[in-house]
Amino acid sequence: MPDLRNFNTFAGNTLDRSGNIRKNTDWISSQVKHPNAKFLPMLNLMAPIQTKDNSFCIKYLNFNHISDYKISINNLIFLGLKDEEPYFAFDISDIDINNEKLFNGIIFQEVRKAAMCLSNEDSSILAQARSMINWKLNNNFCPRCGNSTKSFHGGHVEICSDINCNNEIFPRTDPVVIMLVFNKGNCVVGRQSNFPKNFFSVLAGFVEPGESIESAVNREVFEEIAIKVKNIVYHSSQPWPYPSSLMIGCIAEAENTNIVIDEEEIVEAKWVERELILSALKKAKLSKGDPLEKTIVDNSEKLLLPPPIAIAHHLLKYWAENPRFFL
Ligand SMILES: [Zn+2]
Numbered sequence: 001m002p003d004l005r006n007f008n009t010f011a012g013n014t015l016d017r018s019g020n021i022r023k024n025t026d027w028i029s030s031q032v033k034h035p036n037a038k039f040l041p042m043l044n045l046m047a048p049i050q051t052k053d054n055s056f057c058i059k060y061l062n063f064n065h066i067s068d069y070k071i072s073i074n075n076l077i078f079l080g081l082k083d084e085e086p087y088f089a090f091d092i093s094d095i096d097i098n099n100e101k102l103f104n105g106i107i108f109q110e111v112r113k114a115a116m117c118l119s120n121e122d123s124s125i126l127a128q129a130r131s132m133i134n135w136k137l138n139n140n141f142c143p144r145c146g147n148s149t150k151s152f153h154g155g156h157v158e159i160c161s162d163i164n165c166n167n168e169i170f171p172r173t174d175p176v177v178i179m180l181v182f183n184k185g186n187c188v189v190g191r192q193s194n195f196p197k198n199f200f201s202v203l204a205g206f207v208e209p210g211e212s213i214e215s216a217v218n219r220e221v222f223e224e225i226a227i228k229v230k231n232i233v234y235h236s237s238q239p240w241p242y243p244s245s246l247m248i249g250c251i252a253e254a255e256n257t258n259i260v261i262d263e264e265e266i267v268e269a270k271w272v273e274r275e276l277i278l279s280a281l282k283k284a285k286l287s288k289g290d291p292l293e294k295t296i297v298d299n300s301e302k303l304l305l306p307p308p309i310a311i312a313h314h315l316l317k318y319w320a321e322n323p324r325f326f327l
Helices: 025-032 065-067 120-137 215-223 274-285 311-321
Strands: 038-042 046-054 053-059 077-082 086-093 107-110 149-152 155-158 175-184 185-192 204-207 229-240 245-254 268-273
Touching: 025 086, 038 046, 038 065, 038 120, 046 120, 053 120, 077 120, 086 120, 120 229, 175 215, 175 229, 175 311, 185 215, 185 274, 185 311, 204 215, 215 229, 215 245, 229 311, 245 311, 268 274, 274 311
Parallel strands: 038 086, 175 245
Antiparallel strands: 046 053, 046 107, 077 086, 149 155, 175 185, 175 204, 185 268, 229 245
């Protein structure tokens, strides 16, 4: 199977996370003062973006700027290095947004929306920052004893301030299986109650503790549509920062074709032939690559499929464009 990982939005992070050296507090302190250090402020988990040369990119701050925000080094999250320049993220949700000195000229955009116009590398950095900041905001107190926690390792571990407890809390990633199920020249698409009219996607669900990826695919497909699958193959993966999932894309062959839906999970599921998937994918684009524009959904189409930002789009595309692999 060809390497399609770079097709997936949020999967193109090239920062060197420096997992060993970031444990050194002195090294982190020196990186904060690096003359080319880049600081990414997140406002209510939204990201700062700017236009540059007729395209969009992340608006980073430099060290002089962040001193205005009065941010403690303990609140900085080290994201990684690129060309030996350090990247940090920090939360500014508590800061007065009416302070023009701090906010003048910065546009904050929801990460998923920003990803539709940014380079995949920038989108991937935002995904890392969003997941890490969300985790940090939810782990200010020890889940074991309730005392406050303190950041170490460049913000990649929170440790309980009670020395008798000393509980270490690491960022979590939640695995989700997302799978295209096919039978000969048809594949299954499903619709959840919160989807727009005529909008369908492939099936997905969380992997449970103690469960393999293959078992999760088998279980989720059977629970949602009462179809048994075989020949499960891995396709690609996608970090999904809502809040911190890893989408594990798979393709599986159905053993039976009679769909019986679980009405609590989905409202509709159906077999769709390859040609219709191909034509619907061509239309599965947004109106413009501008994050400030609203998404336009044409409800007159019979079948609306996810846009390229979603791994579901690439699973459908790969299956539809390569019939020789899926006989
Ligand atoms: Zn504790």
